[in-house]
Amino acid sequence: MTQSAITLRPVLVDRRAFLSMAGAAWAVSLSPAAAAVLSRTDAVFASAFRAGDGAYGIATVSEEGEVIDRHVLPDRAHGLAHSAVSGHTVAFARRPGTFAMVLDTAGRDEPVVITASEGRHFFGHGCFSADGRLLYATENDFAGNRGMIGFYDGTDGYRRMGEFPTYGIGPHDMTLSPDGRLLVVANGGIETHPDFGRTKLNLDHMEPSLVLIDTATGRLVERHVMPPHLRQLSTRHVDIDAGGRIWFACQYEGPRNARPPVAGAFAPGEDMKFLDLPEEAAAALANYVGAIAVHRAEGLVGLASPKGGAVVTVDARTGTFVKLEKLADAAGIAPAKRPGFAVSSYDGRFAERTSPIAWDQHIIRTRPT
Template sequence: MIGSGLIDRRSFIRAAGLAFVAGLAPRSAFALSRADAVYASGLKRADGRFAIGLVSETGELIDEIALPGRVHGLCHSTATGLSVAFARRPGTFAVVFDSQSQIEPRIIHAPDERHYFGHGAFSPDGRLFYASENDFAANRGMIGIYDTRSEFARIGEIPAYGIGTHDMTVTDDGSMLVIANGGIETHPDFGRTKLNLDHMEPSLVLVDAKTGALIEKHTLPPDLSRLSTRHLDIAADGRIWFACQYEGPRTDRPPLVGHFAKGEALSLIHLPEDTTDRLGNYVGAIAVNRSEGLVGIASPKNGLWAVLDGSDGRLLTETILTDAAGIAASPASFAVSSYRGDFLGRRSPVAFDQHITRL
């Protein structure tokens, strides 16, 4: 299936989005036509097979797109309708599908001696696609650059200025890449084993998208060197919110969320201690609801998702949800999924994976 460069074309065209309603099964087509919002998430079926699930704003699983393996993060371009789902680290494939036209879905591959870190982003005009990659031979993070107009040909790369590069995004004007370097060394020969927990190097980086030049690099203080900076999102005012996963002693209670803007130092948010306890020193996903001025975080460790005030990081609400996984902005607040099949309060017979994107 992978060798052809395409992946189950009929499944993609059947379930790729609003433009293909006519090709969906009647029940799925009806649900999709009535949906005000459509989300995509990786999932694992009860039979062990992997897929991308399309989910309505009511949490109904509309349809599934078959996959050759497990995926992690997803991203979407509103300019072109293209979406990408990345293989889970240390995977080497990413799946491109189109929710607006009948361009054939395809699989792209990381170059030799690279693997994807599970995240990427489009330029605002949709012409370029950026992917976080591991140059494992040199132990450095890189950002691969792909031309979406030339079948996602890889046309260049720029350094991520750190190791363990994970999530990344692009500013609204397209001028900067924002990169979360988790600071953890890995190598595919050792699977997902973390090789440098005694000397981690987490950082958050701003890079000139045109030249690849480093604009700013923010490192955490020495006493927080084991706080891996993993995921991020950008607010309407350009402020960057980030979420962390702690690799230190379980009895520590480090801050797990922070924010910054260009020209500013990092600001770490100290949540109530009992909230930090329930997060289990681990935030698996973060999302900003721009229209409502909210920040949402989710953690599967002890099963919690929470909403913060986007102006000051103050805790507004927290909700217990076993195996809480993905989170994305919804019209009113946030859509939240779980590994046991929850999505917006509805249960499906699948295990949703860690991230959600809205199409």
């Protein structure tokens, strides 16, 4: 299934009806077959998906690619966040969506639906605080054309507590530093407004950046901007390796015949350094990295490109190229329990199995974490 095909037929559901359906679905325990899958797998992942009838949802899936359970969503989701402390998994609406759904993977709590504040919409990503008590979400103040981080109280029904700026425009992915003191945010630099759908409004004067923000105060700690010749290199996704280095992945909005670097890394206090990939690997990524994942235990970084139909692996310690794998419609990527990465695709592939659903852009590992 192509990327364009997955965007068809969004299912709009009345919020009250949606909450009723979600609660009923959650109240049903796992089927014996699903429980058996759960008992024999070493790792569990979660991803948003689109079913064959056009309905959207979030599913858990085993490392072997077997779907364990599914839950309905009112529209298409994008990225996810998981807290090992609370057991909560959150699916964020795809830009310019205004909902996020919280599921308790331990089955203790009913789903919670978060609605974006007036004048805000979600950018499809977020993360939890180290203690699991706060949820952070990248948001758009579209009237002010500025990126924001909304933060929500996970101990009080995910009540919105406040917000602080991302010190850029078009924030997308973000992650938390290992000590919990910093948020690492990829400001894509692209201006959008819900009145214009997903149209990119400033490709001729983009402002991509990577920023470090103090979680306690919202203060800007560091800001890294792209050099002038790479201003159309939109910073999109981030992850952190075992040594504390920040890895970033980009999507290029410039000329098709250009071949800019699309990923790199830096440590706090240092300048960005871009990956120097072999020509074949760089071409295979097609100027578009849709997802990045660090396998901290193995010291690897994985880059997935749905446009190029490829997955590139590099050594996190040296930045050297490890291997190139071809996978049509490669979508989400996450560290596997077994060696290497788990990778999903838009046409329903996960590990060695193909399911009758289209996996969305991202996957996360929820067990073990």
